[in-house]
Amino acid sequence: MTISLKNTDRLLRSLLSCLAILLWQFPMHAHAEDNSPPQGSLVIIGGALRVDNAVVWQRIVQQAGGKGAKIAVIPAAAGNPERSGAATAAALNQNGAQAFVIPLSVKHPQFKPQDIVNDAGWLAKLKDASGVYFTGGDQGRIVQALVKPDGSKTAMLEAIWSIYQRGGVIAGSSAGAAIMSTTMFYDAKPVLPTLKLGVTDGKEIAAGLGFIGPDVFIDQHLIIRGRFARMLPVMLKKNYKLGLGVDENTAMVVSNQGEVEVIGYKGAILFDLAEASTDSSQKNFNISNARISYLDRGDRFNLRSKTLTPSADKLQGKLNPAQTYNTDQRFYADILANTVVTDLMFHLIDSKQQRAIGLAFGMDDQPELGFEFSFSKVAESQGYFSASSGAEAYTVHKLRLDIRPVKMQLPLYK
Structure with missing residues (x-):
């Protein structure tokens, strides 16, 4: 039997991809799935991050290890992934990173997601990276590209989680922020209809990637678009007690100790529903005794102890x-x-x-x-x-x- 060079090359690539998947699913010296708490951090951006917002860009690079940090840009959410990926990588590089774009997107004109998520070369580059940045757009496209139809992780998503678990940073803006919680808005209605009609799994909401864990709900573009109210029906339906919504051109840096620091242009809304209740006899949405807070830039809030530390310039300014x-x-x-x-x-x-x-x-x-x-x-x-x-x-x-x-x-x- 004669095997052409072209077929040999194709066979070799296939074997390498299979080997890469096995290595990520069954790493050396590991006998079970790593369920240890992630050692990394999150930078959750409310969208519309400006190129001149150096505080946020530089913080991403810092969380990834500092100057020269290798950060993978994933433009899976973007309508134009090539342009969005290139612009994001350029902004990171201007602030000291060595960013590179992984052409993962259902909208990419050249590559199919299933080929990228199993590619040995891209998986190797992720293994060498200390950060990942998800661009804005449609968060459903991120999940579609990185999660298998049965809900399990692709090899690339396993690699991204590995970066986070070993101390790297996961950053995301807009859609890239929405995926941070276990539930995300999917095909969302405007705010008022959301209050009137509620939310349904698989329609207005869907499963996110859950980097921040199961206890905190995340939303974005929050204050400037009046979205704070739409968080509440989701939190009640999915039994979240804490919710964080960050505004545009603003970021929340979340440490592995649950410390949230607000940086950038404006701030974030915090909901605490620990003592909230609803009147089930009422046909329409209602809630009583919720707690709402506004965290300004420079403020810190610990998700575990629920303690607030105001920014340094406000420490002497308690009202x-x-x-x-x-x-x-x-x-x-x-x-x-x-x-x-x-x-x-x-x-x-x-x-x-x-x-x-x-x-x-x-x-x-x-x-x-x-x-x-x-x-x-x-x-x-x-x-x-x-x-x-x-x-x-x-x-x-x-x-x-x-x-x-x-x-x-x-x-x-x-």
Whole structure:
């Protein structure tokens, strides 16, 4: 029998790929799956990360080991993976990394995902890397490319987890942030319809990659798009007690000790539902006694102890409830509008006002149905303030949040 050189080369490549898969699934000196806690860190970015946001880019490189760190860029979520991958790698390299792009994407014009995830060459490069960066786009494409139809990990996803377990960094922006929790938004509706109609597994939500573990839900583009409220139906459905939503051009750095540090342009919303409840007799979404906090850049929060450490410039700026600054009473007609939730929280924590109300209505299939958001100060509520940078900055910890459905009589006028 005659075997052509072309067929020999193809056979050799196939054997190498099979060998690489075996090596990743059954590493030397390992007799069982490594279930030890990851030793690495996460950099979870809320999307729209600007090239000039050096604080975030440099932190990714630092978490990967510093100057010269090899970081794999995976543009699987992107609509144009070639352009997105190249731009991200360039930004990382400008900040000291040795980044390279793995052409993994269901949208890639040249390569099929199943060929990339099993390729011996790419798996070898990942074994030599100390960081992975997932670009933005559609998070469903990331899972589609890296998870097998039966839900098990591909060889490439095993390799990515190995980087994280041995002390590397996993970073992601927008879609790359959404995959960090065990549940992610998939084909999500706008915020108000999400409150009205809820979420269904396999439709609005799906399984993420779970790097942050099973106890924390992650969302992104949060404050600027008013998305904070859409986290709550998911957290209740999937029994999450903690939720973190990070804003655009901002990142949360999560250590292997559960310490969250906010860096970048703005901040993050933290939900704690440990003592929250719902009224099951109510047909529509509702929640009582939730806790909502705003973590500003420089703030730290420990996911295990649930302790907050405000940024250094706010340590001496703890607000005194008896000496508040704001005296006016405010009402918020559109709580889901751009940054309105944080505006309310900043005003309330530094005000004589004990409670502030916001409403959410929209012209959708049920325009008469809306929601009342009640924010109130409780004994554990705390605020911190700084104007050291020339602009006012607040940290707000543990306001109470209650949401109930309300109806508007339509038409408003005849």
